[in-house]
Amino acid sequence: MSEQETILNTSRQREASPDAKDCADAGARLEPVLAGPLAPIRLGDVMVNTPVMLSPMAGVTNWPFRVLCEEYGPDGLYVAEMVTARALVERNPKALRLCRFAPSERIRSLQLYGVNPSIMEQAARFLVDNGMMDHLDLNFGCPVPKVTRRGGGSALPWKTDLFTEIVQRVVAVCEPANIPVTAKIRVGLDHEHETFLEAGRIAQEEGCSAVTLHARTTAEYYGGHSDWCRIGELVSTLDIPVFGNGDIWGAEDAIAMVNETGCAGVAIGRGCQGRPWLFGNIGNAFAGSDVRINPTLGEVGRIIMRHAELLTEFYDGDERMAVHDLRKHVAWYLKGFPVGGSTRRAFMECESLKDVREQVDALDPNIEYPERVVDQPRGRVRFAKKVHLPYGWLDSRTTTHEERERLFGDDPMDASY
Ligand SMILES: Cc1cc2nc3c(=O)[nH]c(=O)nc-3n(C[C@H](O)[C@H](O)[C@H](O)COP(=O)(O)O)c2cc1C
Secondary structure: OOEEEEOOHEEEEEHHHOOOOOOHHHHHOOOOOOOOOOEEEEEEEEEEOEEEOOOOOOOOOHHHHHHHHHHHHHOEEEEEEEHHHHHOOOHHHHHHHHHOOOOOOOOOOEEEOOOHHHHHHHHHHHHOOOOOOOOEEEEEEEOOOHHHHHOOOHHHHHOHHHHHHHHHHHHHHHHHOOOEEEHHHHHHOOOOOOOOHHHHHHHHHOOOOOEEEEEEEOOOOOOOOOOHHHHHHHHHOOOOOOEOOOOOOOHHHHHHHHHHOOEEEEEHHHHHHHOOOOHHHHHHHHHHOOOOHHHHHHHHHHHHEEEEEEEEHHHOHHHHHHHHHHHHHHHHHHHOOOOOHHHHHHHOOOOHHHHHHHHHOOOOOOOOOHHHOOOOOOOOOOOOOOOOEEEHHHHOOOHHHHHHHHHHHHOOOOOOO
Protein backbone atom coordinates (compact mmCIF):
# COMPACT_ATOMS: atom_id res chain seq x y z
CA MET A 1 0.00 0.00 0.00
CA SER A 2 1.26 3.47 -0.82
CA GLU A 3 1.65 5.83 2.10
CA GLN A 4 -0.59 8.29 0.30
CA GLU A 5 -3.67 6.14 -0.05
CA THR A 6 -5.84 3.44 1.46
CA ILE A 7 -6.37 0.28 -0.56
CA LEU A 8 -9.25 -2.09 0.02
CA ASN A 9 -8.62 -5.78 -0.37
CA THR A 10 -11.07 -6.84 -3.07
CA SER A 11 -10.51 -10.60 -3.14
CA ARG A 12 -13.67 -11.43 -1.16
CA GLN A 13 -15.78 -9.43 -3.59
CA ARG A 14 -14.44 -11.43 -6.44
CA GLU A 15 -15.98 -14.58 -5.03
CA ALA A 16 -19.19 -12.89 -3.98
CA SER A 17 -20.97 -11.71 -7.05
CA PRO A 18 -20.89 -13.65 -10.32
CA ASP A 19 -24.61 -14.30 -10.09
CA ALA A 20 -25.61 -11.59 -7.69
CA LYS A 21 -28.70 -10.71 -9.70
CA ASP A 22 -30.58 -13.59 -8.07
CA CYS A 23 -32.37 -12.36 -4.96
CA ALA A 24 -32.90 -14.72 -2.06
CA ASP A 25 -36.38 -15.56 -3.33
CA ALA A 26 -35.40 -15.82 -6.97
CA GLY A 27 -37.46 -19.00 -7.16
CA ALA A 28 -40.37 -16.62 -7.56
CA ARG A 29 -38.82 -15.04 -10.69
CA LEU A 30 -41.51 -13.36 -12.74
CA GLU A 31 -42.05 -13.79 -16.44
CA PRO A 32 -40.63 -10.85 -18.46
CA VAL A 33 -44.07 -9.31 -19.01
CA LEU A 34 -45.23 -6.08 -17.42
CA ALA A 35 -48.59 -5.76 -15.71
CA GLY A 36 -49.26 -2.69 -17.88
CA PRO A 37 -47.46 0.15 -19.65
CA LEU A 38 -44.84 1.74 -17.40
CA ALA A 39 -45.71 5.17 -16.01
CA PRO A 40 -43.71 8.27 -16.99
CA ILE A 41 -41.25 9.70 -14.46
CA ARG A 42 -41.50 13.32 -13.44
CA LEU A 43 -38.22 15.04 -12.56
CA GLY A 44 -39.39 18.45 -11.40
CA ASP A 45 -40.91 20.01 -14.51
CA VAL A 46 -39.19 17.51 -16.80
CA MET A 47 -41.30 14.56 -17.91
CA VAL A 48 -39.53 11.37 -18.92
CA ASN A 49 -42.42 9.71 -20.73
CA THR A 50 -40.65 6.41 -21.32
CA PRO A 51 -38.80 5.77 -18.05
CA VAL A 52 -35.55 4.71 -19.62
CA MET A 53 -32.25 6.54 -19.30
CA LEU A 54 -29.12 6.38 -21.37
CA SER A 55 -26.61 6.01 -18.55
CA PRO A 56 -23.73 8.46 -18.94
CA MET A 57 -20.63 6.88 -20.48
CA ALA A 58 -17.41 8.83 -20.87
CA GLY A 59 -16.20 8.74 -24.46
CA VAL A 60 -19.51 7.30 -25.66
CA THR A 61 -22.59 9.39 -24.83
CA ASN A 62 -21.70 12.59 -26.64
CA TRP A 63 -24.52 14.17 -28.66
CA PRO A 64 -24.01 12.18 -31.87
CA PHE A 65 -24.58 8.91 -30.03
CA ARG A 66 -27.43 10.36 -27.98
CA VAL A 67 -29.16 11.54 -31.13
CA LEU A 68 -29.03 8.03 -32.61
CA CYS A 69 -30.42 6.53 -29.40
CA GLU A 70 -33.18 9.13 -29.14
CA GLU A 71 -34.25 8.50 -32.71
CA TYR A 72 -35.13 4.95 -31.69
CA GLY A 73 -36.59 5.88 -28.31
CA PRO A 74 -37.92 9.42 -28.57
CA ASP A 75 -39.28 9.72 -25.04
CA GLY A 76 -36.38 8.65 -22.81
CA LEU A 77 -33.69 10.55 -20.94
CA TYR A 78 -30.30 10.66 -22.64
CA VAL A 79 -27.53 11.82 -20.32
CA ALA A 80 -24.23 13.27 -21.54
CA GLU A 81 -20.96 11.82 -20.33
CA MET A 82 -19.58 13.26 -17.11
CA VAL A 83 -18.00 16.68 -17.19
CA THR A 84 -15.45 17.63 -14.57
CA ALA A 85 -16.70 20.60 -12.56
CA ARG A 86 -13.29 22.25 -12.34
CA ALA A 87 -12.80 21.97 -16.09
CA LEU A 88 -16.11 23.75 -16.61
CA VAL A 89 -15.28 26.44 -14.11
CA GLU A 90 -12.04 27.00 -16.01
CA ARG A 91 -13.98 27.03 -19.32
CA ASN A 92 -11.89 24.19 -20.69
CA PRO A 93 -12.87 23.87 -24.40
CA LYS A 94 -13.09 20.07 -24.31
CA ALA A 95 -15.40 20.23 -21.30
CA LEU A 96 -17.53 22.86 -23.04
CA ARG A 97 -17.78 20.65 -26.12
CA LEU A 98 -19.22 17.89 -23.94
CA CYS A 99 -21.98 20.27 -22.87
CA ARG A 100 -23.28 20.81 -26.39
CA PHE A 101 -26.59 19.40 -27.58
CA ALA A 102 -28.17 18.72 -30.94
CA PRO A 103 -31.29 20.79 -31.67
CA SER A 104 -33.35 17.58 -31.77
CA GLU A 105 -32.56 16.60 -28.17
CA ARG A 106 -35.73 16.92 -26.13
CA ILE A 107 -34.20 16.98 -22.63
CA ARG A 108 -30.72 18.51 -22.36
CA SER A 109 -29.22 16.35 -19.67
CA LEU A 110 -25.70 16.78 -18.25
CA GLN A 111 -23.67 14.99 -15.60
CA LEU A 112 -21.20 16.74 -13.30
CA TYR A 113 -18.30 15.20 -11.45
CA GLY A 114 -16.28 16.79 -8.67
CA VAL A 115 -15.25 16.52 -5.02
CA ASN A 116 -15.11 20.16 -4.05
CA PRO A 117 -18.56 21.52 -3.09
CA SER A 118 -17.58 25.07 -3.97
CA ILE A 119 -16.35 24.10 -7.45
CA MET A 120 -19.44 21.94 -7.99
CA GLU A 121 -21.61 24.89 -7.04
CA GLN A 122 -19.72 27.23 -9.37
CA ALA A 123 -20.00 24.75 -12.25
CA ALA A 124 -23.74 24.37 -11.65
CA ARG A 125 -24.08 28.16 -11.46
CA PHE A 126 -22.31 28.54 -14.81
CA LEU A 127 -24.59 25.95 -16.43
CA VAL A 128 -27.74 27.47 -14.95
CA ASP A 129 -26.83 31.09 -15.69
CA ASN A 130 -26.13 30.22 -19.31
CA GLY A 131 -29.27 28.14 -19.73
CA MET A 132 -27.18 25.15 -20.79
CA MET A 133 -29.28 22.22 -19.54
CA ASP A 134 -32.72 20.95 -18.51
CA HIS A 135 -31.51 18.27 -16.07
CA LEU A 136 -28.36 17.69 -14.04
CA ASP A 137 -27.08 14.35 -12.79
CA LEU A 138 -24.29 14.13 -10.20
CA ASN A 139 -21.68 11.41 -10.52
CA PHE A 140 -21.12 9.45 -7.32
CA GLY A 141 -20.58 6.15 -9.10
CA CYS A 142 -17.26 6.29 -10.91
CA PRO A 143 -14.98 3.40 -9.74
CA VAL A 144 -11.86 4.39 -11.65
CA PRO A 145 -8.78 4.49 -9.37
CA LYS A 146 -7.61 7.93 -10.44
CA VAL A 147 -11.03 9.26 -9.37
CA THR A 148 -11.59 7.27 -6.16
CA ARG A 149 -8.06 7.84 -4.87
CA ARG A 150 -9.00 11.52 -4.79
CA GLY A 151 -12.21 10.80 -2.91
CA GLY A 152 -14.39 11.27 -6.01
CA GLY A 153 -17.06 9.21 -7.76
CA SER A 154 -18.08 6.12 -5.83
CA ALA A 155 -15.66 6.92 -2.96
CA LEU A 156 -17.49 10.11 -2.11
CA PRO A 157 -20.75 8.91 -0.48
CA TRP A 158 -18.62 7.33 2.26
CA LYS A 159 -18.05 10.88 3.53
CA THR A 160 -21.59 11.85 4.33
CA ASP A 161 -20.78 15.48 5.14
CA LEU A 162 -19.12 16.03 1.77
CA PHE A 163 -21.84 14.17 -0.11
CA THR A 164 -24.55 16.18 1.65
CA GLU A 165 -22.83 19.48 1.02
CA ILE A 166 -22.32 18.83 -2.69
CA VAL A 167 -25.94 17.82 -3.24
CA GLN A 168 -27.21 20.72 -1.10
CA ARG A 169 -25.16 23.37 -2.89
CA VAL A 170 -25.91 22.11 -6.39
CA VAL A 171 -29.63 21.78 -5.67
CA ALA A 172 -29.66 25.29 -4.20
CA VAL A 173 -28.38 26.62 -7.52
CA CYS A 174 -30.55 24.45 -9.77
CA GLU A 175 -33.88 24.47 -7.92
CA PRO A 176 -34.73 28.16 -8.45
CA ALA A 177 -34.13 27.62 -12.19
CA ASN A 178 -36.41 24.57 -12.23
CA ILE A 179 -33.53 22.27 -13.17
CA PRO A 180 -34.04 18.87 -11.54
CA VAL A 181 -30.96 17.29 -9.97
CA THR A 182 -30.43 13.53 -9.71
CA ALA A 183 -27.66 11.44 -8.17
CA LYS A 184 -25.93 8.38 -9.58
CA ILE A 185 -24.55 6.04 -6.94
CA ARG A 186 -23.17 2.53 -6.45
CA VAL A 187 -23.93 0.07 -3.64
CA GLY A 188 -20.81 1.14 -1.75
CA LEU A 189 -17.06 0.68 -1.70
CA ASP A 190 -17.42 -3.03 -1.01
CA HIS A 191 -19.88 -5.10 1.00
CA GLU A 192 -18.26 -4.10 4.29
CA HIS A 193 -18.62 -0.45 3.35
CA GLU A 194 -22.05 -0.04 1.77
CA THR A 195 -23.36 3.49 1.34
CA PHE A 196 -26.32 3.35 -1.03
CA LEU A 197 -29.25 3.48 1.40
CA GLU A 198 -27.82 6.40 3.31
CA ALA A 199 -26.73 8.20 0.14
CA GLY A 200 -30.20 7.66 -1.35
CA ARG A 201 -31.86 9.09 1.78
CA ILE A 202 -29.54 12.11 1.82
CA ALA A 203 -30.10 12.74 -1.89
CA GLN A 204 -33.85 12.64 -1.33
CA GLU A 205 -33.74 14.91 1.75
CA GLU A 206 -31.54 17.42 -0.02
CA GLY A 207 -33.89 17.76 -2.96
CA CYS A 208 -32.81 15.29 -5.64
CA SER A 209 -35.65 14.31 -7.97
CA ALA A 210 -34.43 10.74 -8.51
CA VAL A 211 -31.53 8.43 -7.82
CA THR A 212 -29.87 5.95 -10.17
CA LEU A 213 -28.33 2.91 -8.52
CA HIS A 214 -25.67 0.95 -10.36
CA ALA A 215 -26.06 -2.20 -8.29
CA ARG A 216 -22.38 -3.00 -7.88
CA THR A 217 -19.75 -1.90 -5.38
CA THR A 218 -16.61 -0.05 -6.38
CA ALA A 219 -14.68 -3.28 -5.78
CA GLU A 220 -16.96 -5.11 -8.18
CA TYR A 221 -16.17 -2.52 -10.84
CA TYR A 222 -17.89 -4.08 -13.91
CA GLY A 223 -17.41 -7.74 -12.94
CA GLY A 224 -19.97 -10.46 -12.28
CA HIS A 225 -23.65 -9.55 -12.33
CA SER A 226 -25.06 -6.50 -10.61
CA ASP A 227 -27.12 -7.23 -7.52
CA TRP A 228 -30.64 -6.16 -8.47
CA CYS A 229 -31.93 -6.94 -4.97
CA ARG A 230 -30.12 -3.80 -3.84
CA ILE A 231 -32.21 -1.79 -6.27
CA GLY A 232 -35.33 -3.27 -4.66
CA GLU A 233 -34.01 -2.28 -1.21
CA LEU A 234 -33.46 1.28 -2.34
CA VAL A 235 -36.91 1.44 -3.94
CA SER A 236 -38.49 0.44 -0.61
CA THR A 237 -36.41 3.01 1.25
CA LEU A 238 -37.07 6.07 -0.88
CA ASP A 239 -40.13 8.00 -2.04
CA ILE A 240 -38.42 9.55 -5.08
CA PRO A 241 -38.09 7.46 -8.25
CA VAL A 242 -35.19 5.04 -8.53
CA PHE A 243 -33.62 4.19 -11.89
CA GLY A 244 -32.20 0.68 -11.69
CA ASN A 245 -28.89 0.17 -13.46
CA GLY A 246 -26.72 -2.79 -14.28
CA ASP A 247 -26.70 -5.55 -16.89
CA ILE A 248 -29.69 -4.71 -19.02
CA TRP A 249 -28.77 -6.18 -22.41
CA GLY A 250 -32.21 -6.44 -23.97
CA ALA A 251 -35.81 -5.33 -23.48
CA GLU A 252 -36.67 -8.46 -21.53
CA ASP A 253 -33.93 -7.65 -19.00
CA ALA A 254 -35.45 -4.21 -18.55
CA ILE A 255 -38.85 -5.72 -17.81
CA ALA A 256 -37.31 -8.29 -15.48
CA MET A 257 -35.54 -5.54 -13.53
CA VAL A 258 -38.75 -3.55 -13.15
CA ASN A 259 -40.65 -6.65 -12.06
CA GLU A 260 -38.00 -7.82 -9.63
CA THR A 261 -37.13 -4.49 -8.02
CA GLY A 262 -40.14 -2.22 -8.48
CA CYS A 263 -37.84 0.47 -9.88
CA ALA A 264 -39.59 3.36 -11.62
CA GLY A 265 -37.19 3.33 -14.55
CA VAL A 266 -34.07 1.71 -15.92
CA ALA A 267 -30.67 3.07 -16.97
CA ILE A 268 -28.77 1.49 -19.83
CA GLY A 269 -25.00 1.59 -20.18
CA ARG A 270 -22.95 -1.02 -22.03
CA GLY A 271 -26.00 -2.76 -23.48
CA CYS A 272 -26.54 0.02 -26.02
CA GLN A 273 -22.93 0.20 -27.19
CA GLY A 274 -23.27 -0.43 -30.91
CA ARG A 275 -27.02 -0.96 -30.38
CA PRO A 276 -28.80 2.42 -30.20
CA TRP A 277 -31.98 0.62 -31.25
CA LEU A 278 -32.10 -0.99 -27.79
CA PHE A 279 -34.01 2.13 -26.70
CA GLY A 280 -36.65 1.36 -29.32
CA ASN A 281 -36.94 -2.19 -28.07
CA ILE A 282 -37.22 -1.13 -24.42
CA GLY A 283 -39.74 1.59 -25.32
CA ASN A 284 -41.81 -1.03 -27.13
CA ALA A 285 -41.58 -3.43 -24.20
CA PHE A 286 -42.60 -0.76 -21.70
CA ALA A 287 -45.56 0.15 -23.91
CA GLY A 288 -46.66 -3.49 -23.98
CA SER A 289 -45.56 -4.21 -27.56
CA ASP A 290 -43.47 -7.24 -28.48
CA VAL A 291 -41.99 -5.61 -31.60
CA ARG A 292 -38.17 -5.80 -31.46
CA ILE A 293 -35.64 -4.20 -33.80
CA ASN A 294 -32.66 -6.29 -34.88
CA PRO A 295 -31.25 -4.56 -37.96
CA THR A 296 -29.58 -6.13 -40.97
CA LEU A 297 -25.95 -5.35 -41.73
CA GLY A 298 -27.17 -2.91 -44.39
CA GLU A 299 -29.10 -0.93 -41.77
CA VAL A 300 -26.17 -1.12 -39.34
CA GLY A 301 -23.94 0.25 -42.10
CA ARG A 302 -26.35 3.15 -42.56
CA ILE A 303 -26.18 3.87 -38.82
CA ILE A 304 -22.36 3.71 -38.87
CA MET A 305 -22.29 6.25 -41.70
CA ARG A 306 -24.73 8.55 -39.97
CA HIS A 307 -22.78 8.24 -36.71
CA ALA A 308 -19.59 9.22 -38.59
CA GLU A 309 -21.31 12.27 -40.07
CA LEU A 310 -22.73 13.40 -36.74
CA LEU A 311 -19.32 12.96 -35.08
CA THR A 312 -17.79 15.12 -37.81
CA GLU A 313 -20.23 17.87 -36.83
CA PHE A 314 -19.42 17.27 -33.16
CA TYR A 315 -15.71 17.79 -33.94
CA ASP A 316 -16.44 20.96 -35.94
CA GLY A 317 -15.75 19.35 -39.30
CA ASP A 318 -12.60 17.47 -38.27
CA GLU A 319 -13.18 14.16 -40.10
CA ARG A 320 -10.05 12.58 -38.73
CA MET A 321 -11.05 13.09 -35.12
CA ALA A 322 -14.55 11.91 -35.95
CA VAL A 323 -13.55 8.65 -37.58
CA HIS A 324 -11.02 7.94 -34.84
CA ASP A 325 -13.75 8.39 -32.25
CA LEU A 326 -15.96 6.16 -34.39
CA ARG A 327 -13.56 3.19 -34.19
CA LYS A 328 -14.76 1.80 -30.87
CA HIS A 329 -18.36 2.18 -32.01
CA VAL A 330 -17.65 0.28 -35.24
CA ALA A 331 -16.17 -2.59 -33.22
CA TRP A 332 -19.41 -2.68 -31.20
CA TYR A 333 -21.67 -2.27 -34.25
CA LEU A 334 -20.06 -5.17 -36.08
CA LYS A 335 -19.89 -7.48 -33.06
CA GLY A 336 -21.08 -10.94 -34.02
CA PHE A 337 -21.55 -10.20 -37.74
CA PRO A 338 -19.67 -12.48 -40.12
CA VAL A 339 -17.37 -9.66 -41.21
CA GLY A 340 -13.76 -10.63 -41.77
CA GLY A 341 -10.70 -9.33 -39.94
CA SER A 342 -9.52 -7.39 -43.00
CA THR A 343 -12.77 -5.38 -43.16
CA ARG A 344 -12.64 -4.66 -39.44
CA ARG A 345 -9.02 -3.56 -39.78
CA ALA A 346 -9.91 -1.36 -42.75
CA PHE A 347 -12.54 0.42 -40.63
CA MET A 348 -9.91 0.98 -37.94
CA GLU A 349 -7.61 2.56 -40.51
CA CYS A 350 -10.17 5.03 -41.89
CA GLU A 351 -9.05 8.66 -41.81
CA SER A 352 -11.98 10.37 -43.53
CA LEU A 353 -15.72 10.10 -44.15
CA LYS A 354 -14.94 8.91 -47.66
CA ASP A 355 -12.91 6.01 -46.25
CA VAL A 356 -15.81 5.07 -43.96
CA ARG A 357 -18.29 5.29 -46.85
CA GLU A 358 -16.14 2.90 -48.90
CA GLN A 359 -16.07 0.34 -46.10
CA VAL A 360 -19.79 0.68 -45.42
CA ASP A 361 -20.60 0.24 -49.12
CA ALA A 362 -18.54 -2.95 -49.17
CA LEU A 363 -20.64 -4.60 -46.42
CA ASP A 364 -23.23 -7.19 -47.47
CA PRO A 365 -26.51 -5.39 -46.68
CA ASN A 366 -28.58 -8.57 -46.54
CA ILE A 367 -26.87 -10.23 -43.60
CA GLU A 368 -29.34 -10.63 -40.74
CA TYR A 369 -28.52 -9.46 -37.23
CA PRO A 370 -26.57 -12.34 -35.65
CA GLU A 371 -28.82 -14.30 -33.30
CA ARG A 372 -25.99 -15.16 -30.92
CA VAL A 373 -25.37 -11.53 -29.94
CA VAL A 374 -29.02 -10.46 -29.62
CA ASP A 375 -29.53 -9.17 -26.06
CA GLN A 376 -26.13 -10.56 -24.99
CA PRO A 377 -23.61 -8.82 -22.69
CA ARG A 378 -20.95 -6.58 -24.17
CA GLY A 379 -18.38 -4.02 -23.04
CA ARG A 380 -16.09 -4.14 -20.05
CA VAL A 381 -16.61 -6.92 -17.51
CA ARG A 382 -13.76 -7.00 -15.04
CA PHE A 383 -13.52 -6.67 -11.25
CA ALA A 384 -11.33 -3.99 -9.68
CA LYS A 385 -7.82 -5.10 -8.95
CA LYS A 386 -7.81 -2.82 -5.91
CA VAL A 387 -9.99 -0.02 -4.60
CA HIS A 388 -7.83 3.06 -4.22
CA LEU A 389 -8.94 5.63 -1.64
CA PRO A 390 -7.37 8.69 -0.09
CA TYR A 391 -5.16 7.84 2.86
CA GLY A 392 -7.22 7.21 6.03
CA TRP A 393 -10.53 7.53 4.09
CA LEU A 394 -12.21 4.69 5.98
CA ASP A 395 -11.31 5.96 9.45
CA SER A 396 -14.36 8.21 9.69
CA ARG A 397 -17.64 8.85 7.83
CA THR A 398 -16.96 12.58 7.81
CA THR A 399 -14.05 14.58 6.47
CA THR A 400 -11.47 16.23 8.67
CA HIS A 401 -10.14 19.70 7.91
CA GLU A 402 -6.83 18.20 6.74
CA GLU A 403 -8.61 15.73 4.47
CA ARG A 404 -10.53 18.54 2.81
CA GLU A 405 -7.38 20.53 2.27
CA ARG A 406 -5.67 17.55 0.69
CA LEU A 407 -8.68 16.77 -1.52
CA PHE A 408 -9.50 20.22 -2.76
CA GLY A 409 -5.96 21.28 -3.46
CA ASP A 410 -5.77 18.67 -6.17
CA ASP A 411 -9.10 18.42 -7.95
CA PRO A 412 -8.38 16.32 -11.04
CA MET A 413 -9.06 17.93 -14.41
CA ASP A 414 -8.94 14.80 -16.45
CA ALA A 415 -11.01 12.38 -14.44
CA SER A 416 -12.39 9.90 -16.89
CA TYR A 417 -13.57 6.35 -17.09
C1 LIG B 1 -17.05 3.18 -21.05
C2 LIG B 1 -17.88 3.57 -19.85
C3 LIG B 1 -17.92 4.88 -19.45
C4 LIG B 1 -18.70 5.26 -18.36
N1 LIG B 1 -18.77 6.58 -18.02
C5 LIG B 1 -19.61 6.97 -17.01
C6 LIG B 1 -19.80 8.36 -16.71
O1 LIG B 1 -19.23 9.26 -17.34
N2 LIG B 1 -20.65 8.67 -15.69
C7 LIG B 1 -21.32 7.70 -14.98
O2 LIG B 1 -22.08 8.02 -14.07
N3 LIG B 1 -21.17 6.38 -15.26
C8 LIG B 1 -20.35 6.01 -16.26
N4 LIG B 1 -20.26 4.68 -16.59
C9 LIG B 1 -21.09 3.70 -15.89
C10 LIG B 1 -22.39 3.48 -16.66
O3 LIG B 1 -23.15 4.67 -16.72
C11 LIG B 1 -23.24 2.39 -16.00
O4 LIG B 1 -23.56 2.80 -14.69
C12 LIG B 1 -22.51 1.05 -15.92
O5 LIG B 1 -21.91 0.73 -17.15
C13 LIG B 1 -23.49 -0.07 -15.50
O6 LIG B 1 -24.55 -0.17 -16.39
P1 LIG B 1 -24.58 -1.31 -17.55
O7 LIG B 1 -24.47 -2.64 -16.88
O8 LIG B 1 -25.89 -1.07 -18.25
O9 LIG B 1 -23.38 -1.06 -18.41
C14 LIG B 1 -19.44 4.28 -17.65
C15 LIG B 1 -19.39 2.95 -18.06
C16 LIG B 1 -18.62 2.59 -19.15
C17 LIG B 1 -18.60 1.15 -19.57
